[in-house]
Amino acid sequence: MDNARYQAELGVLRRKLPNSWYCFEGIGTSTPTLKMAARTNSGNLYTLHFDLSQFPMSIPKVFVTRMLKTKSGLEMRGCSASMHTLDSEHGWTRICHYGYSSWTPNVSLYKVFIKCRLWLEMYEAHLRTGKEIQYYLNHQA
């Protein structure tokens, strides 16, 4: 991510979120990252970790910085089409937020953040109802 893009992303985040909700690290290096706080409607707080090494030309990897579990207690470690997760790394659950064909470099990190925030809401709904995330996306959206 070059400096112009970084400034543009920063501009969007500043407009949309309090400063304390996000933190870029390693900008200008080969391993830039972004950490963001996400509070769900139920008040739970999650930290999202964005791997920006190939952003914006490629979809950024986004992780919840802990290993989430399903309602049945299984770790959300692997790829799951029904729960919209990808292979975990660092012991963190990885969210599948964008498909290859819908990705363009125009997509902002804020937009990715909002989709992940929505994923977290659906995850919590899953914990309450047992319904998989796919149910909410396929049946309602």
Next chain:
Amino acid sequence: MNENQLNNLAENIREEGYNPATSGTDLVYDPASGEFRTVPRGYSPSNGETVTKFTEGGFASESGHVMVYLREDELKSAEEALGSAEEVPAYVEEIDSDEVFHIHFQPEIKKLPGELRLPGFCTRDRNAINGLSHSSLRFCVLLTEDGPEVWYRLRPLKSRQWAQAEAFIVPSEENLFSRSKGILEVDILRDKRVLVIGLGSFGSQISIELAKAGVGHFALMDFDRVELHNLSRHTATIHDLGRLKTNVIEEAILGKNPYAKVEKFPVNINEDLPLLYEEVEKADLVICATDNNTSRFNISGALVEKGKVGIFGRAITRAEGGDVFRYRPGGPCYCCVVGAGNLQEEEISDVASARRDGRIAAYVSAEDAEAMVQVGLSSDIEPICNLMVKLALVELSRGKESGISSLEEELTYDCYLWANRRDRHYANWKPFPAAGQLPSILRWYGVKVNKDEHCPICSGNIVLDDGEEEINAMASNIDLNQ
């Protein structure tokens, strides 16, 4: 008379001074006497009939018609080397058994699969082929005032007799593409450098076509190796399985234009952006023939920053169609085109590659992933490659008077669409004969693309899509309490 007896008869005739270069002999069988006899080739026997002409050169000929190819530039080097030496070594490659040979004077010339290398020498001394020396050597290039003569003996003979082969000279670089003169500015193309990124079914064909047109410098980028599933659409052959595509295509380019300069980079450009930018800067034109958008966006970024022309091409599912995009500095970039929604979903030709860049989601099973691989025919992607080559030649020759100059006025669009069949995306198109002015298959359609004023790659005025409206609408449709 059995085969051995016939061979002995042939050998005896050669021992008597038979010269296969100047005469031929046929074998005649006389049923009245029950004897075989030899007659001059072409002679109609009054009794008996010609029963065999053992070889193309006639009965008792050591071999058939031998053709030898020499390169003009190498001959000049050999001539210079003979200024200070009586002989220089020659390296002879047998192309077709006993019939065609290529002679080089540089040992580093690569052998092709199946070639046999034989020893030879080059001299100005005609006595060299009459004396007893060089008993193990089979080819002699004799430099005379009238030009080179090539003498050979395919097997060491008791008589040590040499025969003259027919020599053909491969012209030097400036004359190699003389047939294209008038159509192409071959002198200009010789100095041009083309960077080809992705050497799959597109990049391999395009590289070779550009070499055939006389482009003189190539940089080839691809980290992949030739696999079995490549063969149906790639220029590589079964002998190339497992080889780096950069090596295979280098060989193919040099096979068309031995004077081309080729640099190879077997790297993943998405993981080595500094190299990508460096090579884009050096190139006069970039061919983007990769199979994923990440690399296309990266290449697009490099083209914009370095102000270079790039040609992008791809096929959509099962190669039912495809598209070509040309980036010219100041115009819309690849990201502008994708953002404008002009392009259809592309084909998946290789599971491993599609998994790597996410075109096949990681949670798709191996079985389902295999089912997603839907490649088209080589003949379906060739029209797309062909337009990419034409655009490349127009760009490389732009502003110079040549036979293709008029194409500058034709090929003015940024993006071109092509359909091979009336499938899926093109199912409602009219059949070709009845289409009239309506869209039909097997025709190119130009698309004018507007530059995105807020494009994150080429505008310099980035306005990001925060997507709030879209996502809020999506969220409002989801009831998480159900």
